[in-house]
Amino acid sequence: MSQTQTITAAILVIGDEILSGRTKDKNIGYIAEYLTNVGIDLKEVRVVPDAEDEIVTAIRALKGRYTYLFTTGGIGPTHDDITADCVAKACGVTIDHDPRAVAILRQRYKPEDLNEARLRMARIPAGADLIENQISKAPGFRIDNIIVMAGVPQIMQVMLDNVMPSLQTGAKMLSRSVETGGLPEGIYAEALGQIAKAHPGVIIGSYPSFDGKTFLNRIVMRSRDDATLILVEKDVIEALNQLHEAKGTGYRLPL
Amino acid sequence: MSQTQTITAAILVIGDEILSGRTKDKNIGYIAEYLTNVGIDLKEVRVVPDAEDEIVTAIRALKGRYTYLFTTGGIGPTHDDITADCVAKACGVTIDHDPRAVAILRQRYKPEDLNEARLRMARIPAGADLIENQISKAPGFRIDNIIVMAGVPQIMQVMLDNVMPSLQTGAKMLSRSVETGGLPEGIYAEALGQIAKAHPGVIIGSYPSFDGKTFLNRIVMRSRDDATLILVEKDVIEALNQLHEAKGTGYRLPL
Secondary structure: OOOOOOEEEEEEEEOHHHHOOOOOOOHHHHHHHHHHHHOEEEEEEEEEOOOHHHHHHHHHHHHHHOOEEEEEOOOOOOOOOOHHHHHHHHHOOOEEEOHHHHHHHHHHOOHHHOOHHHHHHHEEEOOOEEEOOOOOOOOEEEEOOEEEEOOOHHHHHHHHHHHHHHOOOOOOOEEEEEEOOOOOHHHHHHHHHHHHHHOOOOEEEEEEEEOOOOEEEEEEEEEOOHHHHHHHHHHHHHHHHHHHHHHOOOOOOOO | OOOOOOEEEEEEEEOHHHHOOOOOOOHHHHHHHHHHHHOEEEEEEEEEOOOHHHHHHHHHHHHHHOOEEEEEOOOOOOOOOOHHHHHHHHHOOOEEEOHHHHHHHHHHOOHHHOOHHHHHHHEEEOOOEEEOOOOOOOOEEEEOOEEEEOOOHHHHHHHHHHHHHHOOOOOOOEEEEEEOOOOOHHHHHHHHHHHHHHOOOOEEEEEEEEOOOOEEEEEEEEEOOHHHHHHHHHHHHHHHHHHHHHHOOOOOOOO
């Protein structure tokens, strides 16, 4: 397996509306899948309310632990949008109307419509790079290893597209997955545990899902090394087939 | 406003599959809404991988900060199911096969099918109360202020129903919401900020959503005191109507 640097990340979701359950978050799953696809390992997610202490504490904790910290939410024009100020505080820099961001807002709004509230969206911590927002224009930004994005999913998604080329990415985590053909977890757990022990470099997970009547079990193997992954998948399939044979199910997974 | 004790909670989601994006979490939004409805304030959510250090650290951090900590995931029979052991470690108690949990599994499985892997699901920290699972039988548990539930949504949901009667709940957080009738955030932000300032006991949020073409803006007011909430809603509607009039939209929100 080649020695490649591991690039890690955390997501910080900022917003009372997620914690109250009123809004169902769609950003965590989207960013998680996106990062996996570009070879960044998402290691932690936190959701915190629109409260300065909570946000600043979480930013400080997460920015030091991971290569990147992605935040969503709290960068609009209303009084509850305090993310930019919290990021500035956590980074120990000043924050003011950024001329580049003001220029973007001037293109978007007529002078009489560019009121103080909207100008709040141009408050950017000193030293940050802007992240373009083709949808509603008000930019996101990146400072140090923190990427600050909107909470509205469609806007977050274009910001993520726009910032990604400037980020370091690692070797992509590859995965293979096997559906067990009706074998329940309790039957293959021992064999799977042995395979996992024999291949500490491969992350092996067992994921049951339930459709209201029956369980479907999926074994997922993840590694950055495809050759090892192929070997492990073969071991898993052979183990499952032995168990199918022992139970006389008549089922056989293709190798 | 009556003096009622605030009951708070955190959720800890345990699972590589959520962080890889392969599985999209459905539990956070469900639990968040559920807790709001019973008067428990969800204050923080974390998602961590299937790694002992991460899980134990998160449990220790969250159990001390909030009235309750709800965990999901990692209580099945496979090698990656390590939540129960991590909870025991975080609480400083021993863990072993619990006779009550073993009895439940004996009812579910024939003796020859109750193998070592399945018996892992009866490993319960010393001093814990079991939480019934009508779907797949293997129980969740509660120890101290930690409620440990399955990751499969349907199972988590019955466990939540089963544990809830034993938990302290607070005065329910009430909410009212107003759709702004096409007024964008930047137009009402200043007025809304003033209303928020005048009513520090009411949590006021502004939540834009985007359907790919237009923005819909919703103002949500939350408080445990309905009388105050009605007043604030009236202020918000009047402010929005003044802005509609000033812009000549011809739109008027009903009071």
